[in-house]
Amino acid sequence: MKISKLDKLFKPTSVAVIGASEEPGSPGRQIMENLLSGTFLGPVMPVREDMQPVLGQESSRSVDTLPLTPDMACILARHEELPRHLEDLGKRGCHAAVLLSRGLFRFDRDARDGFTRNLLDIAQKHEMRILGPNCLGFINPSIGLNASLAHRHALPGKVAFVSQSDSLFATVLDWATSQSIGFSHFISLGDRYDIRFGTVLDYLMSDPNTRAVLLYLETIVNARNFLSAARAVARNKPVLVLKAGRSIQGARAAAAHSGAFLGSDEVYDAAFRRAGMLRVNDIDTLFDTVETLARSRPLRGERLAVLTNGGSPGFLATDSLVMAGGRLATLEVETEQHLIETMEGSWSFDNPLILRSDASGELYSQALSYLLKDKNTDAVLVMHVPTHAVPDLEVAEAVAKTAKKSKRNVLTSWLGEEAAEEARAVFAKAGMPTYSTPDKAIRGFRNMVQYRRNQELLVEVPPSMPESFMPDTDEVKQLVARTLESGRQLMNGTEAMAVLSAYKVPAVETRLVSDMDGADGAVHAAQEIGYPVAVKVLSPDLLRKSLAGGVALDLETDAQVREAVTGMVERVREQQPSARINGFVVQRMMRRVFAHELFVEVVTDPVFGPVIRFGQGGSLTEIADDHAVALPPLNLGLAHELVSRTRVASILKGHREFPAANMDAICQTLVKISQLIVDIPEIFELSINPLFADAEGVMALDCAIHVAKAEVERGEDQLAIRPYPRELEVCVTLKDGRRVFLRPIRPEDEPAHWEFLEHVSAEDMRYRFFSNIGELPRTEMAKLTHIDYDREMAFIAKGSEVCGDEEGGEKTLGVVRASTSPDNEEAEFAILVRSDLKRLGLGKQLMKKIIEYCRSRGTHRIAGQALAENAGMVGLAEAVGFEVTKDFEDDVYNFDQVLNPTEEE
Numbered sequence: 017m018k019i020s021k022l023d024k025l026f027k028p029t030s031v032a033v034i035g036a037s038e039e040p041g042s043p044g045r046q047i048m049e050n051l052l053s054g055t056f057l058g059p060v061m062p063v064r065e066d067m068q069p070v071l072g073q074e075s076s077r078s079v080d081t082l083p084l085t086p087d088m089a090c091i092l093a094r095h096e097e098l099p100r101h102l103e104d105l106g107k108r109g110c111h112a113a114v115l116l117s118r119g120l121f122r123f124d125r126d127a128r129d130g131f132t133r134n135l136l137d138i139a140q141k142h143e144m145r146i147l148g149p150n151c152l153g154f155i156n157p158s159i160g161l162n163a164s165l166a167h168r169h170a171l172p173g174k175v176a177f178v179s180q181s182d183s184l185f186a187t188v189l190d191w192a193t194s195q196s197i198g199f200s201h202f203i204s205l206g207d208r209y210d211i212r213f214g215t216v217l218d219y220l221m222s223d224p225n226t227r228a229v230l231l232y233l234e235t236i237v238n239a240r241n242f243l244s245a246a247r248a249v250a251r252n253k254p255v256l257v258l259k260a261g262r263s264i265q266g267a268r269a270a271a272a273h274s275g276a277f278l279g280s281d282e283v284y285d286a287a288f289r290r291a292g293m294l295r296v297n298d299i300d301t302l303f304d305t306v307e308t309l310a311r312s313r314p315l316r317g318e319r320l321a322v323l324t325n326g327g328s329p330g331f332l333a334t335d336s337l338v339m340a341g342g343r344l345a346t347l348e349v350e351t352e353q354h355l356i357e358t359m360e361g362s363w364s365f366d367n368p369l370i371l372r373s374d375a376s377g378e379l380y381s382q383a384l385s386y387l388l389k390d391k392n393t394d395a396v397l398v399m400h401v402p403t404h405a406v407p408d409l410e411v412a413e414a415v416a417k418t419a420k421k422s423k424r425n426v427l428t429s430w431l432g433e434e435a436a437e438e439a440r441a442v443f444a445k446a447g448m449p450t451y452s453t454p455d456k457a458i459r460g461f462r463n464m465v466q467y468r469r470n471q472e473l474l475v476e477v478p479p480s481m482p483e484s485f486m487p488d489t490d491e492v493k494q495l496v497a498r499t500l501e502s503g504r505q506l507m508n509g510t511e512a513m514a515v516l517s518a519y520k521v522p523a524v525e526t527r528l529v530s531d532m533d534g535a536d537g538a539v540h541a542a543q544e545i546g547y548p549v550a551v552k553v554l555s556p557d558l559l560r561k562s563l564a565g566g567v568a569l570d571l572e573t574d575a576q577v578r579e580a581v582t583g584m585v586e587r588v589r590e591q592q593p594s595a596r597i598n599g600f601v602v603q604r605m606m607r608r609v610f611a612h613e614l615f616v617e618v619v620t621d622p623v624f625g626p627v628i629r630f631g632q633g634g635s636l637t638e639i640a641d642d643h644a645v646a647l648p649p650l651n652l653g654l655a656h657e658l659v660s661r662t663r664v665a666s667i668l669k670g671h672r673e674f675p676a677a678n679m680d681a682i683c684q685t686l687v688k689i690s691q692l693i694v695d696i697p698e699i700f701e702l703s704i705n706p707l708f709a710d711a712e713g714v715m716a717l718d719c720a721i722h723v724a725k726a727e728v729e730r731g732e733d734q735l736a737i738r739p740y741p742r743e744l745e746v747c748v749t750l751k752d753g754r755r756v757f758l759r760p761i762r763p764e765d766e767p768a769h770w771e772f773l774e775h776v777s778a779e780d781m782r783y784r785f786f787s788n789i790g791e792l793p794r795t796e797m798a799k800l801t802h803i804d805y806d807r808e809m810a811f812i813a814k815g816s817e818v819c820g821d822e823e824g825g826e827k828t829l830g831v832v833r834a835s836t837s838p839d840n841e842e843a844e845f846a847i848l849v850r851s852d853l854k855r856l857g858l859g860k861q862l863m864k865k866i867i868e869y870c871r872s873r874g875t876h877r878i879a880g881q882a883l884a885e886n887a888g889m890v891g892l893a894e895a896v897g898f899e900v901t902k903d904f905e906d907d908v909y910n911f912d913q914v915l916n917p918t919e920e921e
Contacts, residue, residue, distance in 0.1 A: 020839075021145045022211075022219045024111035026156055026201065028087035029058045031163065032079065032110070034101050035092030036062030036070040043092050043116060046165050047153070048073070051090075054169060055160025061086060079104040088112045090153065090163055098149070099134055106142025113139075114163055115148035115206070132209050139210060151206025152182045155189075157199055158225050164204065173198020174227040175306055176220050178213065180205050181260075184232050188299060197303060200225040212237060217245035218838040221252065228254045228306045231293075235279065239624045239736040243291050244806045245838065250292030251474060251799065254309045254467065257288050257295045258302050279623030286645045287624055287736065290654075292474045294467045301459065308449045308460040312425050315468045317394035319345035320461055321387045322368035325375045326401035329431060330368035333397060333454040340462055344368075345393040354386050374405035377414030384415060388422040395425040395464075397457050400439070402432040412439035416446040425449075425464070429457040473657065475798035485688070488518040489695050496698050496723050505722050506556050509601040512719040516704070519688045523716040528554070529600040535581040539574045541602035548572050548605035551580050552718070553588055557595040562635060564591050570605055577602075606717060608710050610674050612667065615643075615705035616686060618693050624736040626693050626700070630686060632664040634706040649739040650690040651763065655683035668709065681713040694739045698723045738806040744869065750856040756815035756829060758865055765812060765828065766801040772828035777851040783886045784848045800833075808835045811865050813849075813858055829853055832862035834870055834878065843870045845880045847889075854888070863896045871915040880911045 031051060037044030048071050051060045061084075062070040067077050076082045079089075079101070085108050091101050095117055105113055139146050147154065153164030157172035166189055177192075177199055179185045185204045192199070200223065203216060213236055220226045229249060236242045249255050259281075288295045294309075296302050320337060322344075324330040337344060347367055355369070359379070364370035369387065371379055380398070387396045398415050402408060408430060419426035428443050428450045430436035436452070443450040451457040492515050499507050507515070510528040517523055527541035531554075542549045553566030561567050565587030568580035581600060588595055613634030621627050624647060631643025644661035646654060659665050659682060670676035685707065693699050701722035708715040745759040761769075773781070773792070782788050792800075803810055810833035814826045830849035836842070845866055849859050870878050880898075882889040884907045893900055898911040 020841075021111050021143065022215070024087040025114075025145055025147060025211075026154065026203075026219070027159060028112070028161070030061070030084060030086045030088075031056075031058060031161075032061045032063055032082055032086035032089040032105075033070075033092070034063045034079070034089060036064060036073075036075065037092075038068070038070050043165055045071075046167075047090055047092065047116065047163070050162035050164060050166065050169070054162045056162075057160075058087075059084070079108050079110075082108070085109045088114065088163070090114045090116055092116045095131070095149075099138060102135060102138045102144070102146075103142075106138060106144050110142075110144065112145040112147070114151070114153050115146060115209075116151065116153055116165060117149045135209055146210035147203075148206040149209065150182075152185050152204040154204060155199070155202040157202070164202075166202075168193060170202045171196065171198035173200060174225065174310075175199055175230060176201040176203070176223070176226045176228070177230045177232075178203045178205065178216050178220075179232040180208075180213075180234050181232055182206070184299075188232075191299060192303070195303070200227075208237065212242070214238060214241040214245035215838075217242075217249050217255075221245070221249045226253065228256070228310060230256050230258070230302055230306060232258045232260075234260045236623060239287070240738065240806055243287060243736055244804050246288075246291040246293055247474065247804055248807065250471070254306060255291075255293040256302055256306055256309075257293050258297070258299065259284060259288075259295065279621050280627075280645075282645050283621045283624050283627050283647075286627065286647055289470050290473065290647050290737070292470045294463060294470060296463065301463070304451070304456065304460060305463045308427075308464060309467060311447045311449045312427075312464055313423060315394055315425060315464055318465045318468075319343045319392060319394045321345040321347070321390070321393045321396045322399070323371070323380070323383055323387060323396060324368060324399035324401070325371045325373050325380075325403070326399070326431075327364075327370050329399050329401060329429070329454050330370050333399065333429075333458055334368050336455055336458040337461070340458070342458070342462060342465065345390070347387075348390050348392055351386050351390040351392075355383065358382055358386075373401065373403055375411070376406050377410040377412075380411050381414040381418045384418045384426070385421075388418070388424050388426070393424070395427065395461060397427045397429065397454075397461065399429045399454060399457070400431065400436075402435045408432070408435050408439045409442065412442040416442050416448060419448060420446060427451070427457050427461055429454055473654070475795065475802055485520055485684075487520060487688070487691065487695070491518045492692070492696050496696060499723055500698070500725060505725070507721040507723065508598075509552075509554060509719070512721045513716070515692070515721055516716050516719055519692045521685055521688055521704075521716055522714055523719065524606055525604045527602045529602060531597055531599045533599075535578040538581050538600050538602050539577050542571065542574070542577050545602060545604050548607070549577065550603045550605050550717075551577060551584070552601045552603070553584050553597055554599040554601055555588070555595050555597050557592065558588070560638070564588050564595070601718075603717065606708060606715055608708055608712070608715070611708040611710040611715075612664070612674075612677055613706035614664065614682070614709050615703065616689055616707055617705070618689065618699065618702040620700045620734075625734040628658070628686065628690060628693075630658055631662050637705060647736050648690040649694055649735070649737065650687050652680075652683050652687055653763075655686040655690075658686060659683060675711045677709040678711055678713050682707075682709050685714050694735065697734055700724050738804070741805055744811075746865070748861045750858055750861070752856055754815060754856070756813045756858065756861075757826070758811050758813055758861065760805065761801055761803060761810040761812050761831065761833075763802045766797060768828045769797060769801055769812075769831075772831070772850065775850040775852060776848060780848065780851050783883055783889065784846060786881075786883065803833075807838070809833065809866065809869055811862060811869075813862060830858050830862055832866045834866050836870070836873070836875055840874060841876050843875045843878045845878055847892075859892050860895060863892060867896060867913070867915070874916055876916055876918070877912060877914045879913070882909045882911070884908060 033047055035044045036048050039045055052071055061082055062073050062075045064075040065077055067075045089105050089110050091113055093101055155162045155164050155170045157170050162169050166186055182204055220229055246255055296305050322330050322333050345367055387393050400411055426448055428448055430439040440450045449460055451460055495511050508528050510526050513523045513526045525545055529537035529541050538551055549571050551568045552561055558564050558566055566584050571577050571580055615633030615637055617629040618626055626648055627645050628648055629643050629645050642663045644658055646658040668677040703720045704716045706717050741760055747755055747757055749755055810831055812831045813829040815829055832847040834843040834845045847862055890900055890909050893911040898913045901910050903910055
């Protein structure tokens with residue numbers, strides 16, 4: 017449904033209240049008091065069958081007798097009455113409703129689903145938006161509107177708070193008011209029949225009054241929509257998340273409470289990181305962190321220097337930083353020399369830099385200025401222990417004055433209570449992050465670091481996979497089809513290894529032996545492969561074959577193979593009598609002395625779909641419990657980031673007598689597995705364990721793959737992040753006979769895009785961006801090349817500069833893009849072609865491509881603009897079917913084309 021309707025919800029000009037009451041303590045009275053006690057200027061119209069006035073406001077008997085059509089209505093009624101009220105409001109032309117009704121089939125999924133569909137059908141028919149039910153409503157302090165059941169108003173501010181929990185809604189409102197924290201919006205989502213987190217994030221993205229977004233969530237539905245919306249907002253303003261369910265018990269309780277699927281908390285963590293959001297663990301940290309990010313400058317690195325007049329606070333801060341994996345700055349020799357010359361023995365000659373206890377403001381200022389000039393320092397934490405010798409205020413003013421001269425971040429922690437208040441006020445006025453304790457200061461810095469890392473994931477330029485990576489997708493599809501046709505979900509060992517080989521993942525040579533062939537078959541397979549070999553039992557009932565005695569290694573002779581087969585059958589039958597033994601796997605024994613044992617897994621999360629797990633494998637898989645997870649699709653940059661979050665990553669870099677493993681080969685394997693599950697959606701589980709990794713590369717020793725039955729609906733929509741749409745690639749021919757390649761843009765196209773803009777004239781750049789611009793900032797270029805394929809699309813034309821020029825290589829010749837509104841109502845296009853390649857038909861080919869794409873996605877209309885003097889764009893627009901009109905006031909041409917007309921059109 018249209019997101020434009022949310023303005024009528026959150027910024028209405030009139031409000032109706034169905035179920036208004038004067039009964040003390042009733043919800044109907046509370047909502048009326050809140051609406052009338054604020055500064056909201058619009059009419060508040062109660063609806064009561066008895067038409068009794070409510071708090072001095074005349075009532076209407078029904079919706080159709082209201083004196084005017086409300087933009088928004090608050091409904092307090094029994095659940096069985098909701099459809100009727102919603103229907104009446106829709107017929108009247110109301111745009112939105114807040115369903116404050118409670119107890120709607122919370123634990124009866126079938127009844128709730130039927131009721132939900134009924135309400136949504138009514139809302140869809142009348143193009144209404146619904147907030148709730150089971151919610152407390154919302155507060156918009158900017159217009160003085162309190163359309164909630166909260167017991168107080170919210171202060172105005174620039175932070176939006178969106179909560180899935182009613183209790184936390186009230187708790188945070190109380191806490192924030194006591195701390196004088198204001199809000200742009202304060203929203204309770206309730207059961208999220210219609211308006212969900214993604215919907216609100218889309219709205220807040222373009223809200224000029226919102227500079228940061230805080231979320232409290234327990235579960236989400238429609239993971240792709242949530243991540244797309246969150247990523248779009250996080251590019252422009254901080255998004256912080258407080259989520260319940262870190263423990264298994266807490267997650268189960270949250271899922272039961274909301275009636276949603278139980279998803280893995282570590283997968284939620286990975287999703288937040290991938291979308292550029294920052295997760296925090298408690299309410300204090302939530303608001304401390306948003307204040308920190310609002311007051312801090314972008315970090316250039318992660319190295320912290322500590323300056324203090326007390327040894328103990330300095331040591332505690334250092335411990336907190338290092339124990340959490342942070343980096344303490346190593347001061348330059350030049351910095352130390354300056355300190356020696358000017359401090360005259362008044363410091364500790366190290367970082368943390370500890371001044372004498374009675375250090376003056378001037379001494380603090382001198383030391384801080386040297387630290388801020390040090391190239392090894394990215395931020396400085398300044399702490400102060402109260403002393404009678406020097407007033408806190410004097411030191412604070414000196415620190416604030418010095419910090420103002422630098423572009424680097426200065427965090428402060430003034431210890432004490434009353435004596436420190438004046439100092440903290442100085443820092444607040446100067447816009448500097450300030451904390452009451454060293455621990456809170458270090459936590460604030462760590463959150464700045466994590467936020468920086470998450471933001472870098474949004475704008476990274478990953479290296480491309482080698483062009484030689486050409487997987488045999490057809491072979492894998494045939495293997496999957498044969499597995500499903502045979503009534504199996506688990507591929508056998510040779511089939512699984514064949515899948516890996518088809519996707520260029522090195523796999524050990526493998527033979528499958530049936531249980532009928534037994535030891536004789538295993539001996540024959542070993543002779544074919546060549547000794548030494550490993551033999552493993554083949555059983556769908558054994559998750560860890562080695563733990564059940566079903567693995568034998570380093571077998572050198574036929575006799576050893578026979579003995580191993582007989583022995584493992586006996587051990588398995590003794591330990592797990594019910595386990596089925598379908599045969600044996602015989603593999604070439606890999607003797608790689610310095611190889612590390614890793615694992616790569618694909619599992620399917622009920623909320624986010626397929627996820628990739630990586631960590632330490634082999635016999636240490638369960639013991640070490642060392643792994644990290646990531647959402648596909650992956651590129652090499654994201655794969656490196658995934659590996660870096662495991663403890664085994666430091667070992668892979670080499671230690672003692674072990675040489676470093678080939679990290680590129682490990683990461684390429686992760687990307688190949690990611691591509692495999694994108695290409696073959698029938699694969700819902702995959703496990704490579706162990707994956708050997710050493711300086712030579714990687715080798716898969718064992719692999720298990722589960723596939724879904726044919727009737728199970730799967731596809732790219734199972735992925736929380738839409739993958740690169742390879743199916744949209746196409747070749748076209750220009751007027752001079754040149755063949756060019758049109759394909760969706762990728763993050764790794766950024767370097768070529770800089771070169772492309774060098775061949776665009778200043779006039780054409782002005783036509784494209786509607787102003788004279790110099791070189792684009794890196795952040796803007798990242799936005800042009802790092803796109804969310806679920807929300808926007810950009811096609812680039814790749815080819816040689818001159819027709820038939822083989823040596824020139826492929827260049828970016830042109831680009832067309834369309835940004836689609838979240839409700840898919842309208843797409844806005846823009847196009848740019850190299851200035852030296854005009855009149856070859858490239859612009860027309862690109863425009864036809866983007867129009868065709870938007871039409872196939874069900875977009876209602878596509879539109880654009882051009883400056884009045886851009887005659888070439890006007891001609892192109894007319895040639896591809898746009899209606900062209902001129903806006904004489906703004907001196908621009910408007911282009912509009914309906915792609916998927918409604919019945920009325």
